[in-house]
Amino acid sequence: MDQADFLERLLRCLNDHNIQYCVIGGQGVNAYVEPVVSLDLDLVVATDKLEEVEAVLSSEFDVHRFPHSLNITALGSDLRVQFQTDPRYPPFLERATQQEVLGVVLPVADMRDVLQGKLWAVQDPERRASKRQKDLADIARLLEAYPHCSNMCLTQFWHD
Template identity: 55%
Template sequence: MTAKEFLNSLAKGKTDILQQLLGILTETGSHYCLIGGLAVNAYVEPVVSLDVDIVVAVDSIQAVANTARSKKMKVEEFPYSINLSGSDSDLRIQVQTDPRYQSFIASATMQEVLGYEIKVASLENVLQGKLWAFMDEARRRSKRQKDLADISRIIETYPELTALLPQRVKDQLQDK
């Protein structure tokens, strides 16, 4: 079983929604990059997630949403994200619209993540995104704990990045 087949089997996918997303990004000529837990997997030992977090260049976001709708995907718009989903997969795609992430696109590189060739934010940017997510008190506690675990996975593999962590995060990691 390939990594793609494994991910799609976990997502109960009758269609490969991540490949469909990559097709939409190509079709719309969108600049983008993967962030979040799947992006962490590009740099450290993979952990399975059914969440796909990406940033799309601000001038392409509506084209991506409209193209997704035309392909019968469900599109839900929120203050800082647009969520895309399909009835044939449990994979959840979140297009992050928070402007802080836009600069991540410029330094993204093409990498293989679970069998997909996809642009991924730089390691430092992935870490920064995880720090923002962890420090967001409005997020559910369980999500913040996953963010802290992802930060820990990065720091274990790249200890030189510890200097980028706020003291409060360093203290949290020491307590674990």
């Protein structure tokens, strides 16, 4: 899966350059509920750090910029890392806490922020239907474990 030590090298680059980040997306969900297998790792950095992240990581990894993400891969690894560029995500950094993800302790967005990200994703009309179905399943997994957050979903869908 990761014969290139991709995750360790990526984290070392971020830490060596004092770039604050946190986990969101499916791995963020996995940090709070029973994990499911995924080879994707979605991260957030401060908006003003995106250019630095791209420059730092380009020297060691394959980096591709897309309209809503900065995608990082490495030869010899099946792991796919995406830095989200949506300006709604950086405030999640302030509320992140240390959680285990992919066998490593990483800063993970607060559970409510992870849920909010999933709500945004499932409402994105440009997102593929298959991705939205996975987002809905992730929302269901979170709400099963944290039923008190169901009001957050109702409010989101009724007010948008």
